[in-house]
Amino acid sequence: MNPYLPPSPEPKxxxxxxxxxxxxxxxxxxxxxxxxxxxPAGTLTAHxxxxxxxxxxxxxxxAWEALAESEPMKGDHEHREFSANKDLAMSIIDEKRxxxxxxxxxxxxxxxxxxxxxxxxxxLKAKVLGWIRGQENTNxxxxxxxxxxx
Numbered sequence: 001m002n003p004y005l006p007p008s009p010e011p012k013x014x015x016x017x018x019x020x021x022x023x024x025x026x027x028x029x030x031x032x033x034x035x036x037x038x039x040p041a042g043t044l045t046a047h048x049x050x051x052x053x054x055x056x057x058x059x060x061x062x063a064w065e066a067l068a069e070s071e072p073m074k075g076d077h078e079h080r081e082f083s084a085n086k087d088l089a090m091s092i093i094d095e096k097r098x099x100x101x102x103x104x105x106x107x108x109x110x111x112x113x114x115x116x117x118x119x120x121x122x123x124l125k126a127k128v129l130g131w132i133r134g135q136e137n138t139n140x141x142x143x144x145x146x147x148x149x150x
Contacts, residue, residue, distance in 0.1 A: 010054075011054075011057060011093040011094070011097050011098055011099055011100050012098065012099055012100070013050055013053070013099070013100045014099060014100075017099075017100070017101075018046060018049070018050060018100070019046065021049070021102050021103065021104075022044070022046045022049045022050075025044060025049060025103075025104060026042060026044060029104065029105065030042055032104075032105045033049070033052065033089065033104070033105055036052075036087045036089055036105065037052070049103065052089060052103060053091045053100055053103035054091075055085070056083050056084065056085045056089055056090065056091040056103065057083045057091050057093060059085065060083035060084060060085060061084055061085050061086045061124075061125070062083070062084045062125055062128055062129075063081065063082065063083045063084075064081075064082050064132060065079060065080070065081050065082070065095070066079070066080060066082060066132070067079055067080075068080040068082075068092070078094070078095065079094075079095035080092050080093065080094065080095065080101060081093050081094070081095065081097060084106055084128060086124070087105070088105060088106040088107075088124075088128070089103065089104070089105050089106070090103065090104060090105070090106045091103045106128070106131075
């Protein structure tokens with residue numbers, strides 16, 4: 001686990017949620033996560049998806065907490081923890097760090113490359129922080145409660 005983040009139990013996927021989100025990544029964002037993993041589009045297995053989500057939480061480039069929409073279009077919000085890796089793959093877990101909510105590739109405007117070099121990490125963090133700030137007080141995202149400096 002990352003020493004900069006609060007100690008907690010390892011988050012787990014609910015099997016139905018894992019199957020739903022894996023399927024969503026296969027069909028709605030076909031090839032996106034596969035490109036990051038270096039595999040052909042449409043071949044992402046549930047195990048690979050689950051492992052990627054765990055790797056992001058264990059070794060994030062950035063992590064933050066926010067009040068995020070819990071049910072799309074219903075206006076309910078819950079505290080969530082967000083973690084993103086250097087490729088901008090992002091995992092979202094519940095506030096108690098017990099369960100995964102989702103995992104996907106974050107498409108930040110002006111971050112054209114899917115991966116970054118060590119020398120460009122500072123600029124990438126600034127762009128992601130700008131994206132976070134731009135999402136504040138929208139229906140999906142009610143502000144960044146805490147940004148961890150990793």
